Amino acid sequence: MANSTITWETTTVTDIGFDLTLWSKLNITADYYYKVTDDILLRLNVPLIIGMTAPQQNAGKVENKGWDIGLDYNDKIGSFKYRIAGNLSDVKNKILNLKGINETGLTVNRENEEMYSLYGLEATGYIQPDDYDASGKYLYANQYGNFGPGDIKYKDQLTVDTNGDGIPDAADGVINSSDRVIIGTTIPRFTFGFSFYGEYKYFDLNVLFQGVGKGNGYIYGQGIQTFVEGGTVQEQHKNNWTADNRNAKFPRLAFNEPNNQQNSSFWMKNAAYIRLKNIQFGYSLPKELLLKYSINRLRFFVSGDNLLTVSRFWDGFDVEAPVSNGGFYPQTKTFSLGLNINF
Numbered sequence: 001m002a003n004s005t006i007t008w009e010t011t012t013v014t015d016i017g018f019d020l021t022l023w024s025k026l027n028i029t030a031d032y033y034y035k036v037t038d039d040i041l042l043r044l045n046v047p048l049i050i051g052m053t054a055p056q057q058n059a060g061k062v063e064n065k066g067w068d069i070g071l072d073y074n075d076k077i078g079s080f081k082y083r084i085a086g087n088l089s090d091v092k093n094k095i096l097n098l099k100g101i102n103e104t105g106l107t108v109n110r111e112n113e114e115m116y117s118l119y120g121l122e123a124t125g126y127i128q129p130d131d132y133d134a135s136g137k138y139l140y141a142n143q144y145g146n147f148g149p150g151d152i153k154y155k156d157q158l159t160v161d162t163n164g165d166g167i168p169d170a171a172d173g174v175i176n177s178s179d180r181v182i183i184g185t186t187i188p189r190f191t192f193g194f195s196f197y198g199e200y201k202y203f204d205l206n207v208l209f210q211g212v213g214k215g216n217g218y219i220y221g222q223g224i225q226t227f228v229e230g231g232t233v234q235e236q237h238k239n240n241w242t243a244d245n246r247n248a249k250f251p252r253l254a255f256n257e258p259n260n261q262q263n264s265s266f267w268m269k270n271a272a273y274i275r276l277k278n279i280q281f282g283y284s285l286p287k288e289l290l291l292k293y294s295i296n297r298l299r300f301f302v303s304g305d306n307l308l309t310v311s312r313f314w315d316g317f318d319v320e321a322p323v324s325n326g327g328f329y330p331q332t333k334t335f336s337l338g339l340n341i342n343f
Helices: none
Strands: 009-024 026-043 057-075 080-097 117-120 124-125 152-153 181-185 190-200 203-213 216-219 268-270 273-283 297-311 334-342
Touching: 181 216
Parallel strands: none
Antiparallel strands: 009 026, 026 057, 057 080, 080 190, 117 181, 124 152, 190 203, 203 273, 216 268, 273 297, 297 334
């Protein structure tokens, strides 16, 4: 179906900020903003009797609010010149209106939640032998398939309304799609960067760090299933649950069993990180040695990229691709030697 009445989205922004310079050395920039976007295109439900795909309509509304701050300091001590700079940003995202549309899947959009929130079961650990009575009966909510000790245990959410007030107040004793909840967000809360430049006579040094202060990451598919979906077995996959290893990183090895393959908070981890993005060290020849060759500057340098990353994310996965099935090639360490000549 076509919709001849659709229009552009409308964004309204309120921003309060200031720029400050002190002692001709320190520069400070700060902003607080509140942004609301209306008339976001959505595909709302239409009666199935129409027999055609629903058109896009101007229906969604989203807000973003947060702040940014940047600092830059320049100074010198004798022959040593240096510059230190840093920035920090915070953003809170919230969907205000989706006209009642509730998406399903790993990442979803839900009213009063952040865009592209992670949606799944709430994992509470592993099923242990102690979770069975003397006759071998499991004492908690039934999980998926032929579950057993070493499989992921999921929380039975309140999905049953026992008193008729429209508010779920009891669990039904079975783990299924009704037990899925918002378990995290893919939008990082804090992002930051830090750089340093130093110069002493003929030597110079550049250093750049960047990272995320608060965020969630998730792996799925071949990233979590050993030997299936074309997944490559990694060293960490040896750390599976056994009776003698009950605090393992991965659940028990099980073939063609669905319980551990469900989208859940078990596969979500802290995606905060700090990365040494680049470091470069250079040496420039004295200008008096270059005059007779009509060269203004000749500089040798050695550079390294992605030399260090500190995070608690899954080993072998790129924390900058926080929702991944392992199909992303990881960030590589790169070393370079170079020569700059300016005439």
